[in-house]
Amino acid sequence: xxxxxxxxxxxxxxxxxxxxxxxxxxxxxxxxxxxxxxxxxxxxxxxxxxxxxxxxxxxxxxxxxxxxxxxxxxxxxxxxxxxxxxxxxxxxxxxxxxxxxxxxxxxxxxxxxxxxxxxxxxxxxxxxxxxxxxxxxxxxxxxxxxxxxxxxxxxxxxxxxxxxxxxxxxxxxxxxxxxxxxxxxxxxxxxxxxxxxxxxxxxxxxxxxxxxxxxxxxxxxxxxxxxxxxxxxxxxxxxxxxxxxxxxxxxxxxxxxxxxxxxxxxxxxxxxxxxxxxxxxxxxxxxxxxxxxxxxxxxxxxxxxxxxxxxxxxxxxxxxxxxxxxxxxxxxxxxxxxxxxxxxxxxxxxxxxxxxxxxxxxxxxxxxxxxxxxxxxxxxxxxxxxxxxxxxxxxxxxxxxxxxxxxxxxxxxxxxxxxxxxxxxxxxxxxxxxxxxxxxxxxxxxxxxxxxxxxxxxxxxxxxxxxxxxxxxxxxxxxxxxxxxxxxxxxxxxxxxxxxxxxxxxxxxxxxxxxxxxxxxxxxxxxxx
Numbered sequence: 374x375x376x377x378x379x380x381x382x383x384x385x386x387x388x389x390x391x392x393x394x395x396x397x398x399x400x401x402x403x404x405x406x407x408x409x410x411x412x413x414x415x416x417x418x419x420x421x422x423x424x425x426x427x428x429x430x431x432x433x434x435x436x437x438x439x440x441x442x443x444x445x446x447x448x449x450x451x452x453x454x455x456x457x458x459x460x461x462x463x464x465x466x467x468x469x470x471x472x473x474x475x476x477x478x479x480x481x482x483x484x485x486x487x488x489x490x491x492x493x494x495x496x497x498x499x500x501x502x503x504x505x506x507x508x509x510x511x512x513x514x515x516x517x518x519x520x521x522x523x524x525x526x527x528x529x530x531x532x533x534x535x536x537x538x539x540x541x542x543x544x545x546x547x548x549x550x551x552x553x554x555x556x557x558x559x560x561x562x563x564x565x566x567x568x569x570x571x572x573x574x575x576x577x578x579x580x581x582x583x584x585x586x587x588x589x590x591x592x593x594x595x596x597x598x599x600x601x602x603x604x605x606x607x608x609x610x611x612x613x614x615x616x617x618x619x620x621x622x623x624x625x626x627x628x629x630x631x632x633x634x635x636x637x638x639x640x641x642x643x644x645x646x647x648x649x650x651x652x653x654x655x656x657x658x659x660x661x662x663x664x665x666x667x668x669x670x671x672x673x674x675x676x677x678x679x680x681x682x683x684x685x686x687x688x689x690x691x692x693x694x695x696x697x698x699x700x701x702x703x704x705x706x707x708x709x710x711x712x713x714x715x716x717x718x719x720x721x722x723x724x725x726x727x728x729x730x731x732x733x734x735x736x737x738x739x740x741x742x743x744x745x746x747x748x749x750x751x752x753x754x755x756x757x758x759x760x761x762x763x764x765x766x767x768x769x770x771x772x773x774x775x776x777x778x779x780x781x782x783x784x785x786x787x788x789x790x791x792x793x794x795x796x797x798x799x800x801x802x803x804x805x806x807x808x809x810x811x812x813x814x815x816x817x818x819x820x821x822x823x824x825x826x827x828x829x830x831x832x833x834x835x836x837x838x839x840x841x842x843x844x845x846x847x848x849x850x851x852x853x854x855x856x857x858x859x860x861x862x863x864x865x866x867x868x869x870x871x872x873x874x875x876x877x878x879x880x881x882x883x884x885x886x887x888x889x890x891x892x893x894x895x896x897x898x899x900x901x902x
Contacts, residue, residue, distance in 0.1 A: 563625025
């Protein structure tokens with residue numbers, strides 16, 4: 374029996390490009406971390422960015438996990454690891470057989486993108502999402518009430534309906550639909566009876582319209598009106614969900630032997646990455662947490678009596694902490710926009726990130742500068758619309774690369790401010806901001822501008838892997854190391870490493886630039902009607 378003070382917990386975070394593993398002790402001390410990129414994904418396989426198709430092969434997840442685990446376990450005393458937690462991007466679902474195995478693991482579908490996991494940022498299901506929104510909002514029961522009244526092409530039902538329609542061969546091969554986070558947890562447990570899986574409350578409530586108000590998932594007769602392809606699988610889904618502080622099972626003998634771990638390692642139920650990132654960063658009531666990566670999901674906890682908040686991504690009980698309501702919102706592209714811009718100009722020879730940010734920081738904010746609207750991968754919040762596109766304007770022959778890059782950063786932060794102001798309209802308390810992720814830690818230029826645009830102090834979580842840390846926290850709670858998830862969070866959350874304070878001299882000009890940003894957004898929105 375390992376003494377409580379000596380226990381270690383391992384968090385696994387599946388991001389868009391790589392898997393990250395972190396080992397954390399009972400006081401939140403980071404003992405070891407490692408990561409591994411997905412090989413097929415890195416080669417650009419199964420994706421078509423021009424058509425917003427982004428698919429990932431399940432073998433990328435399994436092989437990269439083996440690599441990361443081999444590295445991280447060499448850095449710690451593996452005999453002290455008592456629990457594992459897992460989070461993944463989402464909604465990232467796939468078609469699966471009756472064992473919960475993705476169809477792409479079958480030889481006949483090994484190279485079929487529609488048999489793979491449909492990554493969160495895949496927007497190929499736009500038509501299906503519009504149909505779901507239309508029928509839900511016309512229905513006597515408004516199934517989109519708790520996902521902002523607009524169903525997204527990034528989410529569960531739209532994606533599964535789209536791939537079933539794209540390749541009819543898959544319809545006879547599939548038995549059920551699984552989220553990436555649920556697949557990984559039950560793969561680790563060696564549970565291949567999909568009917569007994571403990572499905573993620575976080576994923577189901579935010580992305581699959583699960584809610585107790587209508588008894589769980591929407592009924593089959595709702596989908597019969599526009600998505601009959603879904604009907605054969607409805608009975609093979611689930612009627613109950615589980616928060617991430619609950620135990621899904623124990624690590625299977627296969628993985629115990631493979632990784633040299635003990636025979637009673639707890640595996641916690643799963644959650645989506647951004648929610649665990651908010652947990653690892655230290656979310657509490659009144660704190661707005663930004664997870665600043667390829668996209669930028671934002672999380673805030675609301676009081677129990679909060680009414681419906683339209684235009685957000687999800688409003689769910691227990692998706693971060695049991696007994697608390699989470700409001701999720703965010704931007705479909707954040708770091709992706711910066712990376713796209715750099716790729717664009719690297720074609721002409723390129724420059725380093727440090728120089729690009731240094732030169733952009735030297736450009737004074739001005740109404741005469743170029744401007745951008747940050748919808749390069751559609752708009753997520755407020756009011757999801759994947760059909761929206763990014764815009765750049767006010768160019769002249771004196772416009773240079775640093776000026777353009779600065780406009781990209783300004784636009785993403787104006788998008789964040791729009792979300793904050795939208796939430797406040799519905800009496801959501803936001804008294805403090807915490808930022809986490811690679812951008813928060815690596816870009817003082819972006820973070821200082823964030824403080825200036827929001828006119829609020831921004832605390833940066835010092836842990837590079839807050840999502841994996843959040844999963845490790847839930848593993849500790851599921852293992853009984855703490856009496857509840859909130860106590861575990863407060864003991865093991867990331868400390869704040871740096872605080873950015875707004876520059877009062879820049880507030881006035883950013884207010885004017887933001888006002889113009891909103892006006893341009895309104896014009897573009899009106900043109901889409």
